[in-house]
Amino acid sequence: xxxxxxxxxxxxxxxxxxxxxxxxxxxxxxxxxxxxxxxxxxxxxxxxxxxxxxxxxxxxxxxxxxxxxxxxxxxxxxxxxxxxxxxxxxxxxxxxxxxxxxxxxxxxxxxxxxxxxxxxxxxxxxxxxxxxxxxxxxxxxxxxxxxxxxxxxxxxxxxxxxxxxxxxxxxxxxxxxxxxxxxxxxxxxxxxxxxxxxxxxxxxxxxxxxxxxxxxxxxxxxxxxxxxxxxxxxxxxxxxxxxxxxxxxxxxxxxxxxxxxxxxxxxxxxxxxxxxxxxxxxxxxxxxxxxxxxxxxxxxxxxxxxxxxxxxxxxxxxxxxxxxxxxxxxxxxxxxxxxxxxxxxxxxxxxxxxxxxxxxxxxxxxxxxxxxxxxxxxxxxxxxxxxxxxxxxxxxxxxxxxxxxxx
Ligand SMILES: *[C@@H]1O[C@H](CO)[C@@H](O)[C@H](O)[C@H]1NC(C)=O
Ligand SMILES: *[C@@H]1O[C@H](CO)[C@@H](O)[C@H](O)[C@H]1NC(C)=O
Ligand SMILES: *[C@@H]1O[C@H](CO)[C@@H](O)[C@H](O)[C@H]1NC(C)=O
Ligand SMILES: *[C@@H]1O[C@H](CO)[C@@H](O)[C@H](O)[C@H]1NC(C)=O
Ligand SMILES: *[C@@H]1O[C@H](CO)[C@@H](O)[C@H](O)[C@H]1NC(C)=O
Ligand SMILES: *[C@@H]1O[C@H](CO)[C@@H](O)[C@H](O)[C@H]1NC(C)=O
Ligand SMILES: *[C@@H]1O[C@H](CO)[C@@H](O)[C@H](O)[C@H]1NC(C)=O
Ligand SMILES: *[C@@H]1O[C@H](CO)[C@@H](O)[C@H](O)[C@H]1NC(C)=O
Ligand SMILES: *[C@@H]1O[C@H](CO)[C@@H](O)[C@H](O)[C@H]1NC(C)=O
Ligand SMILES: *[C@@H]1O[C@H](CO)[C@@H](O)[C@H](O)[C@H]1NC(C)=O
Numbered sequence: 001x002x003x004x005x006x007x008x009x010x011x012x013x014x015x016x017x018x019x020x021x022x023x024x025x026x027x028x029x030x031x032x033x034x035x036x037x038x039x040x041x042x043x044x045x046x047x048x049x050x051x052x053x054x055x056x057x058x059x060x061x062x063x064x065x066x067x068x069x070x071x072x073x074x075x076x077x078x079x080x081x082x083x084x085x086x087x088x089x090x091x092x093x094x095x096x097x098x099x100x101x102x103x104x105x106x107x108x109x110x111x112x113x114x115x116x117x118x119x120x121x122x123x124x125x126x127x128x129x130x131x132x133x134x135x136x137x138x139x140x141x142x143x144x145x146x147x148x149x150x151x152x153x154x155x156x157x158x159x160x161x162x163x164x165x166x167x168x169x170x171x172x173x174x175x176x177x178x179x180x181x182x183x184x185x186x187x188x189x190x191x192x193x194x195x196x197x198x199x200x201x202x203x204x205x206x207x208x209x210x211x212x213x214x215x216x217x218x219x220x221x222x223x224x225x226x227x228x229x230x231x232x233x234x235x236x237x238x239x240x241x242x243x244x245x246x247x248x249x250x251x252x253x254x255x256x257x258x259x260x261x262x263x264x265x266x267x268x269x270x271x272x273x274x275x276x277x278x279x280x281x282x283x284x285x286x287x288x289x290x291x292x293x294x295x296x297x298x299x300x301x302x303x304x305x306x307x308x309x310x311x312x313x314x315x316x317x318x319x320x321x322x323x324x325x326x327x328x329x330x331x332x333x334x335x336x337x338x339x340x341x342x343x344x345x346x347x348x349x350x351x352x353x354x355x356x357x358x359x360x361x362x363x364x365x366x367x368x369x370x371x372x373x374x375x376x377x378x379x380x381x382x383x384x385x386x387x388x389x390x391x392x393x394x395x396x397x398x399x400x401x402x403x404x405x406x407x
Contacts, residue, residue: 021055022078023048025064032062037088039067049075054122059083059129067093068149071117079127079165086132087114091141094149101156113153114171117160125152126163135192135203138171144199148172154180156239163187173204174223177211179239185216194256195224196285196314198327204229205257210244210269217248222255226262227284230274232298233266241269249276259289260310265324267298267346277306284310287317287360287385288353291324292346294339294370300348310358310385317360317385318353320367320375322346322395331368332392338371349376359386369395 028045030038042057046069049055054074063084071077079085094112101107102119114133117123131151138148148171154160156179164187167174174190177183185206192203205221208214209231221227232244254260260281263271281287287310290300310317315328323334348369364385369375374397383402391406393399399406 021049021052023055023057025057025059030059030064032060032064034063034065034084034086037066038064039069039088039093042066042069046070046072046075059085059127068112068114068116071115071120071123073120074122075120076124076126078124079129081128083127083129084132085129087134089134089137099155107155109150109153110147111149111171113150113176115151116153116155117157118155119157120154120160121158123157123159124161124163125165126161128164128166130166130168132168133170135169135171139201144201148202150174150176152176154178154183156180158182160184161186166191168192170203172202173207175206176204177206177208177214178234179242180208180211182213183211183215185214185219187218189220190223191220192223194222196256198258200225200258205254207231208244208247209234209266210242211247212242212244213246215248217251219252220255221252221257223257225257226259227254227257228261229259230261230263230271231266232269232271233296235269243270243272245271245273247274249274250278252279254279254281255283257284259286260284261288262286263290263300263303264292265296267292267296267300270299270301272299272302274302275304275306276308277304279308281308281310281313281358283312283314285314286319287313287358288319288356289316290320290348290351292322292348293324294322294346295344296346297344298346300346301350303351305351305353305356307355308357310356310360313358313360315360315362316366317358317364317387318356318366318380319363320348320351320369320378322348322370322373322375323368331366332394334368336371341372345370345373347373347376351378353378353380353383355382356380357384361387361389363387363389363392365391365393365401367393367396367399369397371395375399
């Protein structure tokens with residue numbers, strides 16, 4: 001055996017041992033009756049596990065009250081069945097956050113997120129628990145368009161799994177991923193009050209800007225903003241501009257929400273290789289929505305939608321708008337004057353829909369491009385969304401619906 005081989009086995013044993021260690025939050029002083037805040041105890045358990053190169057931070061059966069806390073690398077937050085972790089609603093618990101990053105730059109947020117992670121790897125949050133963000137006082141005190149704290153916030157992180165937890169009453173975005181890579185969201189449910197007005201309370205279910213290799217499966221979202229929002233426009237000095245790419249959203253159920261799956265309107269860095277399949281949408285404002293506008297720039301391409309049932313959609317079933325300006329009014333005939341193409345002209349092309357069924361109140365299919373850059377190559381097969389409004393196409397090129405090119 002070579003020296004490298006011996007070292008390899010040694011490392012494997014150490015990491016197996018490390019990952020098996022359990023840090024019971026009650027052993028660090030957490031109150032499982034939910035009376036006293038356990039913020040310090042939870043933080044101590046995470047920090048101890050982290051000092052030991054990782055481990056399982058376990059919440060045994062009971063109820064817990066907490067302020068915000070920070071996750072570290074190699075930590076599994078393991079919740080026993082029926083645990084309730086409720087967050088305090090006092091804004092003083094969630095001060096403005098300025099995080100000094102290892103590269104000397106800082107990253108700031110107006111409020112500390114409930115659960116946050118900066119530059120971590122190998123994090124798991126798991127268990128059939130209720131995580132309650134106690135959002136109601138926040139929505140009331142700071143109505144839109146005010147910012148509020150995010151629930152689960154990951155910045156520049158890698159290899160993250162969130163499994164089986166039920167997220168309730170988030171002050172703002174439920175799960176936000178920034179420059180985050182290889183994320184699995186599985187079996188989770190997200191529920192907040194619906195809001196059919198724009199701007200809503202910003203309670204996006206899953207918000208990514210940007211992220212790569214995001215896999216969402218067997219998830220239920222019922223919320224007051226987009227169920228899933230995919231964007232790509234942040235330009236960080238170190239990270240540069242990343243496209244949002246290699247995304248798979250499947251076997252999921254979206255109820256109330258602005259868009260069931262929305263792409264854009266922040267498209268500057270581009271979005272590509274996104275698949276949404278085997279999903280049911282029931283009662284969202286729009287079903288599948290791609291939106292952008294002049295000034296944003298970016299290429300949106302290779303987007304695949306397959307086997308989607310969309311029921312009771314309140315606006316358009318399938319919509320692509322390169323003329324989105326933040327409101328719905330006048331969407332049919334916006335930006336009528338041609339302008340020359342430049343770096344800030346967005347481009348949407350090569351979008352595929354197969355096996356899309358259901359019904360919508362406004363157009364089943366609505367596509368509006370820019371005069372200087374039409375929406376190009378949209379192919380719909382086995383497309384059967386019913387609407388009294390029919391379809392609306394303007395400034396488009398090469399649109400094929402059930403085998404027939406639209407002229
Ligand atoms: C965790 O702590 C609780 C309460 O002290 C105890 O009942 C339970 O057995 C502990 N579990 C483990 C795995 O140590
Ligand atoms: C809650 O806090 C009070 C006051 O610090 C303390 O006396 C009590 O033991 C705590 N209860 C639990 C269950 O931790
Ligand atoms: C995380 O675990 C990996 C593999 O076990 C180890 O190489 C790494 O040093 C750990 N990172 C931290 C920050 O503990
Ligand atoms: C991802 O994280 C999980 C849980 O910590 C770990 O078991 C797995 O080895 C990690 N995968 C990679 C590729 O680092
Ligand atoms: C989907 O997630 C729910 C809730 O966690 C779970 O009970 C169910 O077994 C999962 N279904 C599949 C097919 O994984
Ligand atoms: C597209 O994304 C999937 C993940 O959904 C990934 O497995 C695949 O490799 C990606 N394709 C390309 C060409 O990068
Ligand atoms: C289509 O999606 C539905 C709803 O998620 C699912 O039940 C069904 O199995 C899917 N069909 C195929 C052929 O995958
Ligand atoms: C859709 O929602 C309606 C109204 O909430 C409900 O009656 C119906 O059962 C739902 N259908 C599906 C397939 O989820
Ligand atoms: C969006 O466009 C509509 C008409 O097309 C206009 O009435 C509205 O003022 C525009 N809104 C913004 C924010 O530019
Ligand atoms: C299509 O859009 C152009 C401008 O891009 C506008 O002049 C025209 O009125 C629109 N057509 C319809 C039918 O709305």
